[in-house]
Amino acid sequence: MHTKNNTKTLMLLSALYSIVFVFAAISPTSRAVWVAEILPVVGVLGIIWWVSRSFAFSKTSYVLMFVWIVMHTIGSKYTFANVPFDWFNELIGSQDRNHFDRVAHFSIGFYAYPIAEYLLKRHAVKPAIAMLFGLFAIMSLAAGYEIIEWWYAEIAGGEEGIAFLGSQGDIWDAQKDMLMDTLGAISSLFLLSVQRRVFSSSHAK
Template identity: 70%
Template structure:
């Protein structure tokens, strides 16, 4: 059973957030040094920095679990690495060969990790007594699916606006006409995985 002070006041020091942010800063510096395309890097890094700032802002009043922080920083790290190389060119041959694919699937893994944000979304809603566990899980799932669709629209818009090699690099479809749909599927599968973990780790409140 959660007590009010456990989630409504979180002004105390949060070691998990500080540690993960420190590790992310190392990845950020690595990504910022000689990226494949500086304009693409800037376009890709803006949402990552925005999410990081949002995590810190929310954490001023609500402290997530260590699991939630870990899952949130998985995507931040992967996305920032992808920004350095562009997602189609990240050195990821070992994985592609392991699954017998000629396509660079780093972007698919990154999209799956976006879905992991369903865990902190559901955790926040549930622990602040806004919804039942079932409704919190459904809200988190639909939120990720909406975000996935929105990002694909923004990605298409930027690629069309930038044009040329820069637009193609940002889009990262690698010639797959169903790339956007497959990306959204990966987001959704990540969300389902996160919600399953949420049900396993979060106890029912009395």
């Protein structure tokens, strides 16, 4: 359903994000890494606005989509291995690795929610099909992005390539990142399932 309130949510989130964008653009750790990391963010934001011209996602969808946009932009400023995230690393008892990138990858999975929502509302497919498509879409995207990271790191080389890759010496970094993407997708689809049940129950009364 296309509602003005949902459009206002998108405008408000975009306005708040512009502050984060300006913050990240000022004196990043590596300007080359910042450009490489911010391009997909700008692309995703553009796609969200383009799709929203004819289809308004729910407020939940918009909030979930902006979680990754904000986190990835912050990562672009510091490089993911150097984001000030000590409080979380200490919370999970990890002093040898910055887990900001893992959390950011988890938030990528949140996009399974709007993908499934779009299919449910626009194409009226069965919920199981919509959710499986959302999950598999994220898993495919995760694999594709890891290939792009490897490609860019090979071309850039040196410290810039290492900073962009963000593996921090973990030989299983790509696989763990894809796992986090998948877990994020499963979590967001579980949320969608619960919300649909609550909504259906309230209308059945």
